[in-house]
Amino acid sequence: MNWRTTLILAMIALGVLAYLRFFEMKQPSTGEAKRQAQNVVNFDRNKISGIVIQNGDEKIEMQRRDNRWRLEAPIKDQADSSLIESLLSDLENWQKDDTISAKEIETDQGKLNEYGVNRPKLRLKLIGQDRPPAILFGKDAALEGKMYVRFENSKETFLAGQSVKKDIDKKSEEFRDRKLTGLITAQVTRVTLKTPAGEMELQKTGDHWDIVKPLRARGDDQKIADLIAQITTARIQRATRRAHAIYSGR
Structure with missing residues (x-):
């Protein structure tokens, strides 16, 4: 084997090692992976540019512009950014307490209605890169402080806390920025x-x-x-x- 072949093989080996190292760095740690698996939803809040809430007949649309949130529908106004950032934090920390598999749901189609996630009045949709599917909010569970939720593209249903529901189950007026001015x-x-x-x-x-x-x-x-x-x-x-x-x- 001449020196050129040896050099090429060494460069290939270094490239493979660098790729593997980069891939490992991108993977979550064991603890983080477990936490993500327990989350109802995983997303990067910095990539979220909009939020759509369907609450019965009212559709509320909000968009992020220059790191500030604005109401776009049903009225146009400055949105309460602190309230929306709190919603995103609650979404990040939202954990599953139990999971009803899609297979179990398919065995008994009536369960979607039983859990209130077949055609619920309350829906949440995040807008942005790598966004999750729309979230459907069902009935409150018998267990205090818990409720049923599922994603729009899946029958799998989760038992989770009601914190996110409380954040979004509001009229559009409640999302408006109540400050008279943005100046300090x-x-x-x-x-x-x-x-x-x-x-x-x-x-x-x-x-x-x-x-x-x-x-x-x-x-x-x-x-x-x-x-x-x-x-x-x-x-x-x-x-x-x-x-x-x-x-x-x-």
């Missing part, structure tokens, strides 16, 4: 107040606030900071019909 106090450097008595303008320079209109004077930093904090943390209690029309473009 530290971002505000200029304020214009309009009242029946006239207009006042405040300007922040460094760490201090100045009144620049209707006259120039030093502002009360604490009182102005408190006012801005009240505005940036204010939450919307209820949207009017007119607001809904504006959001939907009608």
Whole structure:
């Protein structure tokens, strides 16, 4: 065997070893593999770009844009990102308590109706790369805090906790971002107040606030900071019909 053949074989061997090492690194550890096997659903939350909830006659659609969530249907508005991130966390940690095999279901077709997963009113669909099938939510089980769920493309049914159901069994209004503004106090450097008595303008320079209109004077930093904090943390209690029309473009 000449040196060229030896070199080629050595390179092939190194390539095989590198591939095997890479493949092993991509595989979950034994503990992680067991956890994933026990999960109701496995997905990468960073690849999820949308969520669709069918709750009876109401279809709720949300999309992620620039790391923020928006309601797209039935109304258009900013969505409560913290609520949606909590839903994704609950999905990641959702565990099976028991499994009723597809074979057992096929033996007794009435079980789908018994578990409420034949044509349920509540469905959840994730949008994005490597997304799982739509999840169908059935009846509550006799065991407290548990319920029946299955995937749209499978008859296999799981007994699982009700946490995800509680996250999504809501009206579209409840997914709206209730904050009046997305600003935080530290971002505000200029304020214009309009009242029946006239207009006042405040300007922040460094760490201090100045009144620049209707006259120039030093502002009360604490009182102005408190006012801005009240505005940036204010939450919307209820949207009017007119607001809904504006959001939907009608």
